[in-house]
Amino acid sequence: MSLARASLAALAVFALAACDGSAAPEAPEPETEAPATPAPAPEAQASGALSLEGEGLRAFTEQGSARALPFGTAQDMTLTAVSTLLGADTPAVTTNSECGAGPMQFAEYPNGLQLAFQDDKFVGWFLDESGLTTADGVGVGSTRTELGSARVVEMIPDSTLGKEFSSGELGGFLTSEAPDATVESLYAGMTCFFR
Template sequence: MNKMILLGATTLLAALAGCKSETTTNASTIVANEAADLTAPAPAAAGANVTAEINPATPALNLAPDELTLILDNGSARHVTFGMGKETATTMVSSALGNPIEQEANQDCGAGKLDYAAFREGLSLYFQDGKFVGWDLDGRENGKFQTANGIGIGMTRKALEAAAGKVTVEESTIGQEFMIGEMSGLLSSAAADGKVTNLWAGATCIAR
């Protein structure tokens, strides 16, 4: 009888140990998979066919007063925040928009010397001392990029005020300039049907 009880207890302990091991393994796998979703794709190996799409779904890009946000196909987000290193920020935005069409330095900016990377869709990133410090969007891609609450190029002043609440509009040396907190832009006119033509945030090189 004692041997039978001991054997039963040993079998039960082994079963419990197996369950615990399986649970731990599954949890580790889930965490690893979630981390992989937030990792930038590795560069293609030398000689690889770079025209083939490894990931056919490119991230969507949203605007914010202190960053750019990449929304992945699975719904997770990668934040390109002000203060991030130039190379990292440029690589992350390139995953959504392709490589920059121009990368230069401008000595004549109000904030001092700024490096910039311009992309085809009208978006430019600005860098100072190797850090991402601002972005600028013109009207070449009407409505392609927006903030989380729908503010983007092409919307009317009336729609802008409905989305943002308080909007300050004043005539400046560059036109009808508006401010929403830490984000600014231009309107085609101060009228209710005037449209947003430019958006920017952070340190940029807007000519005044």
């Protein structure tokens, strides 16, 4: 990781901590001996570092504290924080001028997470691959039974997009309405669905 990207990543984490209003954890004392076990691979470090929420995303630091990454966060800060937490390169940002809410920008990560932006602010996300989950364990691949056990779910009967459901501020699509149906995608915030 370049020095500039490392500095920007540190700034994003500190800014998220400042938004939370709680004090940042103190830096640990330097170790006098080499660690007994090797550091985990970047993929293992990224695992569980980000969770899905109806109001945005939640970032988890290496110290285990959680910081909200809510809708309305600046685009650059959002991209830096998410890229760092996922251990991924920052994706290219594309524009769709035909969204119902007006022109929107999108950034898609290799794990199927797509972030939506408008007026340089984080306004929504969409996920269509397994891996990331909500804090209560709901993700792509969860069964309808697991979904219903974790949260209150309402099917949207007139959806023209498929077997769509809502659960508070979280939405998504199922493969069918059968009990063994699985979640095929999740979303929250603004979308560019053509209904």
